[in-house]
Amino acid sequence: MEDTGDTGAIALRLTDSAQLFNTLDPFPFRERDLAPDAEQYILDWAQDLPNNQPIRIIVHLQSADPDRHRDADLQQAIKGWFRSREAGEAREMKTLFRDGRIALSVGFVMLSLFMFLSWAVAQNYDNPFARVISESLVIIGWVVLWRPAEMFLYDWTPILRRKRLFRRLAEARVTVHHAGRPGEWPADAA
Template identity: 30%
Template sequence: MVWGIDFSPKGTEALYVEHEGKLLIEIELRSMMQIFNSFDPAPFHEKELDASAEVYIYNSVGEFPLKKPLELMVYLPSSEIGTDTEETLRNAIRYHFSYKKLLTDIELRKILQRGRRNMTIAFVFLFLCLLMIRLLSTLQGGLLKTTFSEGLTIIGWVALWEPVNVFLYGWWPLVQKKNIYTKILGMDVKVNSCSQK
């Protein structure tokens, strides 16, 4: 329990309640304001979610395959539920995660741009290293020449590691994060009374 929000760990699908064919990600609040960042002065539909609520929703959705149908159920006291409560919460959650998805898109573009730039630099550097090795091969043999040649070979190939790492592994976590945000944006958000939990 963090700040009145029920963040009990539920590690397997069997521990989640199912409702109309969808697994429920449940949050119980004492008041609607608990789900929002208390330091954010923006209107309801633009307010930033509380960090604990964001992490809980994100991690819960991330536990399941992207195709698994999920629904977010927010429990509130009856006195906190009005005619527009559900719509207000739905809009606030979608606004928040839309912004997070946008930031992830920007970060993904930046990392791919950096990877392309660094790959170009690394190939030019490798070419220069190989050119110097070729020039050294015209000199008389010796330990110093061999040391320089081997060193340039190693340095040239090591220069490729960072851009290769970006294209092989670096961008996948961002794609996964983006997919989870997209999944959250497609989820139904419902509000129910705590007494009906």
Template identity: 35%
Template sequence: MNKKHPPVHQIELRIVKLSELFNSMDPTPFHHRNLDTDAEEFLESWALEFPQGSHFKIIIHIEQMPQENPTALVTEAIHNYFEYKSVRSKLNLHQLLLEGRISLLIGLGFLTMCLLGADILAANFANNTFLRLLKESLLIGGWVAMWRPMQIFLYGWWPIVRKGKIYHNLGRAIVHVVPVKS
């Protein structure tokens, strides 16, 4: 059986000096530092254009290349940063699903009370226009209470999963640092 390998997409970034790649407000060593916001957004936006199973090759062109080859340092920093974002994405998904379960319990409880109230109104006051309106309002309100859990479980979770896979793959990207050719 011939197993297909996921495509490897190349992302290229051009900077003047190495420090532009990192957040200057972060005092930690390079391999643990946050990426610069612009560099992060650039890499992330390009990566999100590709299918979530894609693998990446990141080429960073530096105009003022340091004396020592920074490839190992930059590779470790990019891998650490996007692995951290991948882990954060998993935590965000867990939090969203917990919120969805709590919202579902609250919504079901409220819907049950609304349906019971509507049944009582329908059985006892079928001829009163105001109470029929109240009954319909209870039905609508009960179903509206289910909107948030339905939104979470139908639509809210998959963008987080997709981003998490992209972050995971960026955290394993092949990284090359090359000088800008004059």
């Protein structure tokens, strides 16, 4: 990224717009996948930008002949890619919470079973070894709830953070500039 004078801007200088896209993707612009390196470059810079500021993505192309339709397709492709990534993160969060509910249900059933077994051992045997077994069953019962608790308390936050970043990138103002003569950039390109 270069210093654009705009703290919310990510600038890309490319020889050709095809550099942004996955070369193995056969679809036209609007549905194309961003190249992994291009996506990672944009994400790395976007993560460093202030959260309260809109993002601008400025694509500088060396081609001197602008094609409005192609530029519009490029803008839509970038926005569409991040929109689809946001939707993917929403699906991942929904799946996480569904799996969490299942794991929590299984965890409570297992906790109840281990607590019952602990109680049965404590009621039927009165020796130090039985006490160790009884306490171990209680500990195992609580450990079974560890993963569901982790899912609901911690696992969703990085997904939400990525989802918000992808939303900001999907809403970013994407501008495409063409080089023209050397040193001749439009006023808002810098």
